[in-house]
């Protein structure tokens with residue numbers, strides 16, 4: 001690899017046609033759009049849902065107002081992050097999408113493994129690399145309005161840190177994962193691998209539900225057998241040994257008082273401070 005290419009912004013080479021040409025069949029119906037900059041790819045797709053003819057991927061080379069859960073912020077930097085959202089229509093009602101973040105986590109982890117990037121999953125919606133956050137998932141769904149009640153749309157937002165600068169990490173207040181060579185990969189091949197993995201998983205989720213993913217999720221669980229805490233509004237509400245997820249996506253903890261099943265809501269999972 002030349003010195004010149006080493007510093008190049010590989011996201012500059014992203015092309016909808018090249019991504020589409022490299023995708024597996026399940027992702028072929030996805031319309032792919034790439035924009036130089038936007039506030040939030042999730043917000044854009046949600047606003048445009050009524051106009052979408054079918055599944056759509058929106059990738060922003062630079063996202064200026066990325067969103068996390070509960071109105072939190074997702075930070076990214078051009079050429080050093082991947083930020084994209086996939087709008088997908090399911091032939092099931094919106095309540096059947098419970099657990100979708102876990103299936104998406106499995107899909108991303110399995111797709112990244114094809115690029116020799118081994119990640120673990122942190123319930124409910126994060127991917128960890130060497131214990132640090134590599135990627136976050138934010139799913140916003142819509143089942144009301146003009147769509148029939150047995151149909152729903154999910155907008156699946158994904159932010160991946162490839163090689164964020166230390167300054168971003170300092171802004172976030174904790175170290176984040178960094179895989180500089182990931183930013184040097186052919187970004188069209190990487191995106192095609194991620195999109196194909198997602199599409200395969202979403203088709204499977206629609207037909208088989210979360211059951212097809214819980215075993216896979218548990219084998220990728222970052223905190224299985226470790227002491228963890230669940231934090232709600234800054235308060236520790238449970239502490240015990242992490243025991244994976246159950247059939248409806250709740251996180252299981254073996255506490256001194258017995259096994260507790262935690263619903264996603266707006267709670268945070270943390271390893272217990274040493």
Ligand code: ATP
Nearest residue numbers: 068069072073074075076126133136172176268269
């Ligand atoms: P926690 O990790 O506290 O459980 P969460 O998974 O609930 O958080 P999300 O809402 O998914 O958090 O993500 C937003 C949070 O992630 C922000 O509040 C910030 O702390 C952190 N964050 C923001 N940008 C990044 C990033 N690029 N990489 C890692 N973490 C980030």
